Amino acid sequence: MTDLSIERVSTGPVSGSTPGDYIELLKPRVMSLVVFTGLAGIVLAPGHIHPVLAAVAVLCIAVGAGASGAINMWYDRDIDAVMTRTVRRPIPSGRVEPDNALAFGVILAAASVVVMGLAVSWAASALLAMTIGFYVFVYTMWLKRRTPQNIVIGGAAGAFPPMIGWAAVTGGVELPSILLFLLIFLWTPPHFWALALFRNGDYTRAGVPMMPVVAGPDSTKRQMLAYTLVLLPVAVAPYFLGIGGLTYLIGSSLLGTYFVLCAVRVLRATDDKPAKRMFGFSILYLFLLFALLMGEHLVSGILTTGGGA
Numbered sequence: 001m002t003d004l005s006i007e008r009v010s011t012g013p014v015s016g017s018t019p020g021d022y023i024e025l026l027k028p029r030v031m032s033l034v035v036f037t038g039l040a041g042i043v044l045a046p047g048h049i050h051p052v053l054a055a056v057a058v059l060c061i062a063v064g065a066g067a068s069g070a071i072n073m074w075y076d077r078d079i080d081a082v083m084t085r086t087v088r089r090p091i092p093s094g095r096v097e098p099d100n101a102l103a104f105g106v107i108l109a110a111a112s113v114v115v116m117g118l119a120v121s122w123a124a125s126a127l128l129a130m131t132i133g134f135y136v137f138v139y140t141m142w143l144k145r146r147t148p149q150n151i152v153i154g155g156a157a158g159a160f161p162p163m164i165g166w167a168a169v170t171g172g173v174e175l176p177s178i179l180l181f182l183l184i185f186l187w188t189p190p191h192f193w194a195l196a197l198f199r200n201g202d203y204t205r206a207g208v209p210m211m212p213v214v215a216g217p218d219s220t221k222r223q224m225l226a227y228t229l230v231l232l233p234v235a236v237a238p239y240f241l242g243i244g245g246l247t248y249l250i251g252s253s254l255l256g257t258y259f260v261l262c263a264v265r266v267l268r269a270t271d272d273k274p275a276k277r278m279f280g281f282s283i284l285y286l287f288l289l290f291a292l293l294m295g296e297h298l299v300s301g302i303l304t305t306g307g308g309a
């Protein structure tokens with residue numbers, strides 16, 4: 001356990017929180033892509049879901065993801081106060097009391113799980129509850145401060161949303177939804193380690209054993225390349241499972257090849273620029289993969305029904 005007997009950044013009494021402070025606790029920018037992959041699970045799943053229920057399912061995933069982010073910020077308030085990237089967050093900056101942030105996260109988490117079960121599907125509700133629990137207890141409270149494999153195993157939490165969306169429609173877990181999980185699971189290490197490479201000082205100061213801190217940048221870069229090489233065929237696999245079409249096959253092949261090239265540039269780099277570029281591209285890469293999957297699926301659906309007229 002990291003012993004952080006660090007003087008907390010004293011920013012004086014809480015000067016009245018604003019709604020924006022609480023919204024910030026939900027990590028909306030990060031969770032927007034998380035929710036986007038959850039929507040993909042809904043759109044790609046076979047069968048029909050009423051659009052209103054689909055919207056409720058997306059909302060529950062969004063609220064559940066945000067709630068897990070708020071609880072994560074409550075638990076990590078000590079290390080957030082030490083890292084330059086996070087010191088201005090609502091809790092370390094004194095804008096939100098820790099107990100209020102925790103209550104906010106717990107209430108939203110409970111509400112998202114109950115509403116998903118009552119309104120949409122108990123299978124999706126169970127998966128949502130498990131995802132929240134995995135991120136809070138397995139990643140944030142257990143692995144993050146103990147092992148450089150923290151984000152590899154913890155990455156599972158971020159990979160569940162497409163399975164939650166799929167279960168909201170079908171009530172179950174099937175091979176294609178497991179493949180979408182695997183795609184994000186393999187994407188997470190190169191996504192995060194690219195950031196960790198240029199935020200290494202933060203994590204060293206905070207005593208968090210991220211891979212670059214423990215194994216060093218060279219080993220981390222080699223592992224990032226390995227993950228992008230494994231990810232390339234896995235990201236193409238939806239085409240062979242019938243959930244992606246020819247456009248997706250070409251797009252995912254090109255995007256995956258460029259992601260590998262990013263990793264090669266990071267491996268050869270003598271400064272942080274390639275790592276920063278790879279981190280940024282990792283987000284665009286995942287967004288485009290899921291956008292291509294959903295876009296093709298929706299267009300082919302329209303063409304089919306249009307053709308059936």
Ligand code: HEM
Nearest residue numbers: 029030033034037085151154155158159184188192195283
């Ligand atoms: C355990 C897994 C993950 C870790 C450790 C991780 C880590 C991070 C960190 C530290 C940041 C910078 C955030 C900030 O400074 O506020 C970030 C940004 C981001 N992450 Fe990840 N991430 C993970 C999984 C995911 C997943 C699964 C997604 C989406 C499916 C995702 C999407 C994003 C996005 C969109 C941003 C940019 C946010 C912004 O522009 O401020 N991340 N990630």
Ligand SMILES: CC(C)=CCC/C(C)=C/CC/C(C)=C/COP(=O)(O)OP(=O)(O)O
Nearest residue numbers: 030034061064065068072131132135157158
């Ligand atoms: C539906 C549901 C519950 C979805 C959850 C999805 C999920 C777990 C996404 C991971 C997002 C993320 C930024 C993790 C990093 O935590 P960190 O503590 O390493 O990041 P930080 O240092 O920026 O706080």
